[in-house]
Amino acid sequence: MSAPAKLRGNPPAPAPIVVQKYGGTSVGKQLHMITGNIVPQYLNDGYRVVVVCSARSGNTKATGTTNLLLRAALEAIRPKGPDLSSSVPSLRNSPSQSPAPGTPVTPRQSYLSGSLSNLRMTASGVGLDKMNGDDDRQLFDDTVDQIKRDHLEAAQKTIVNSKEVLQEVEEELEYDCERLRGFLRAAQIIDEISTRSKDIIMGVGERLSCRIVAASLRDRGIDSELVSLESIIDWDVLGDEAEVASKSADGPPQLGQEFYSKLSQRLGERLAECGDRVPVVTGFFGVVPGSLLAQVGRGYSDLCAALCAVGLSAAELQVWKEVDGIFTADPRKVPTARLLSTITPEEAAELTYYGSEVIHPFTMEQVIRAAIPIRIKNVENPRGEGTIIFPDTVSADAADETHTAKTTVAPSAAPYAPASLPSSVLEPHLGPTAITIKDTVVVLSVHSNRKTISHGFFARIFGALDKHGIVVDLISTSEVHVSMAxxxxxxxxxxxxxxxxxKVVGEISISRDMAILSLVGKHMKNMVGVAGKMFTTLAEGNVNIEMISQGASEINISCVIEERDAVKALNLVHLKLLHQAPQVFS
Structure with missing residues (x-):
């Protein structure tokens, strides 16, 4: 698609915007590619870039920043050292107390001029940190030290051109970590970590990550700005949500579309203030009713990127991972798996829920509503095409109009160009699209004591599950029997x-070490006998089926099998139903 012609005398059209979301592993292991290759290339090709980052991940999941922060929060209410209640008067008389990690920080110049020792004293509330020597160290002190050490080492490794930039970011990282330490000590004194406090503590991870990314860009001559979103949500954004939350007696209410629409508008206004600078945005976007973790989950940074894309009317939302895109199956388990050039949001959501880490469903809902394509890209292979998530129900004319309105640079002129959406790309996949497996499943079966299921049977079952916060992935029922995965x-x-x-409802049996095998395809209903072929293939491969579940829409055909047969089942079904040459569009 060629760029629209510029009319003589009209001001030049603004450059198209690409919002790039980088996960913790990418920031932790491929930062040199992000700041030294990917972002500069898009800028050189005429795009405006917005970078959204998750907290850095370590070599293992347990050593990731988010997990370390959650561990520190738990350690704060399990004190190792002496009782700190005697320190409360000193806090009360202190002329300066530690701000919470989620509150706006003072301008950079106000604290860079001070020594690091003074920063430690201020951040931890008149020097509770190490005030009495090593005997006063708490369990969380070692965890905070590890977080600080990891980020300082990362900054020193990536910032190699400017000593000034390195010194500046080291002081900022030191400040944030000591401020976190002070917040944890305050939580220890009151012996409580609320959901709000936990959200604030988690938000420190994104701030630390973004400080390093922004500094790395400046080190390479790219003007950048850290955009911290801890205070982006106020009463104007919350609207009725805050009132509803205060009156709710049955847990936190689900945030509605009105909230997300207001928040995306506010994000767009804030990012527009950055001008020509590259915004580096924290994936954590503040405290919401009922806690961000409870409302959205660990994928909240994906949602933040989506809301930024909507607020800026971006040409494309890019989610950068360590894989080339979405495959017909896990390529680590199925050697014949193929890369999908396009997939619908419904299919991507199903794959995410049943084992494939694609993208948070809330994210897809927000950007697809605004007709913004999502591209899954590989940070290790930035020139790869990736996979586009976009509805196949959008007409070709509408897709072309959307893309023309947002894109002023011809994709053919830029090797990293965002997605154009010709009609061929939007043609639906006929039959199954992909297959996935969800491991570590338990099947809980209830056999009624009566000859038929009595009134209230299901209510009592799901009431018991709800009481203990258990989510059911699949359910299968018969006259007197219910099985739940x-x-x-x-x-x-x-x-x-x-x-x-x-046990008061009926006889209980539990099957462990099971797995859910799911065949996904929005248009499988257009093909006769897909389910039959799937189950026949499993039977021929001596794979026993514990239970079967299929919705009326036929977007997902799932069954529960033994976990030891999972890889074999994946390959058998993929070979029978998905192993084919990619469809070539003219």
């Missing part, structure tokens, strides 16, 4: 309590 990582004590509560 649930995630197997549930604690044994919780499962024992559920079993005890359900």
């Amino acid at each position: 649930i995630h197997g990582e549930i604690r044994k004590s919780v499962l024992d309590r559920v079993t005890r509560d359900l």
Whole structure:
């Protein structure tokens, strides 16, 4: 698609905007590619770039920044050292107390001029940190030290051109970590970590990550600005949501579209203030009713990127991972898996729920509503095409109009160009699109004591599950029997309590070490016999099926099998139903 012609005398059209979301692993391991290759290339090709970052991940999940922060929060209410209640008067008389990690910080110049020792004293509330020597160290002190050490080492490794930039970011990282330490000590004194406090503590991870990314860009001569969103949500954005939350008696209400629309508008206004600078945005966007973790989950940074894209009317939202895109199956388990050039949001949501880490469903809902394509890209292979997530129900004319309105640079002129959406790309996949497996599943079966299921049978079952916070992935029912597939990582004590509560309903049986095999395709209903072929293939491969579930829409055909047969089942079904040459569009 060629760029629209410029009319003589009209002001030049603004450059198209690309919002790039980078996960913790990408920031932790491929920062040199992000700041030294990907972002500069898009800028050189005429795009405006917005970078959204998650908290850095370590070599293992347990050593990731978010997990370390959650561990520090737990350690704050398990004090190792002496009782700190005697320090409360000193806090009360202190002329300067530690701000919470989620509150706006003072301008950079106000604290860079001071020494690091003074910063430690201020951040931890008149020097509670190490005030009494090593004997006053708490469990969380070692965790905070590890977080600080990891980020300082990362900054020193990536910032190699400017000593001034390195010194500046080291002081900023030191400040944030000592401020976190002070916040944890305050939480220890009151012996409580609320959901709000936990959100604030988690938000420190994104701030630390973005400080390093922004500094790395400046080190390479790209003017950047850290955009911290801890205070972006106020009463104007919350609207009725805050009132509803205060009146709710049954847990936090789900945030509605009105909230997300207001927030995306506010984000667009804030990012527009950056001008020609590259905004580096924290994936954490503040405290919401009921906690961000409870409302959105660990994928909140994806949602933040989506809201930024909507607020800026971006040409494309890019989610950068360590894979080339979405495949017909996990390529680590199925050697014949193919890269999908396009996939619908419904299919991507199903794959995410049933085992494939694609993208948070809330993210897709927001950008697709605004007709913004989502592109999954590989940070290790930036020139790869990736996979486009976009509805196949959009007409070609509408897609072309949307893309023309947002894109002023011809994709053919830029090797990293955002997605154009010709009609061929939007043609639906006929039949299955992909297959995935969800491991570590437990099947809980309830057999009624009566000849038929009595009134209230299901209500009592799901009431018991709801009481213990258990989510059911699949359910299969017969005249007197109900089988439910649930995630197997549930604690044994919780499962024992559920079993005890359900014994009054009927006989209980539990099958462990199971897996859910899911065949996904929005248009499978247009093909006759897909389910039959799938189950026949499994039977021919001696794969026993524990339970079957299929919705009326036929977007997902799922069954529960033994976990030891998972890889074999994946390959068998993929070979029978998905192993074909990619469809070539003219």
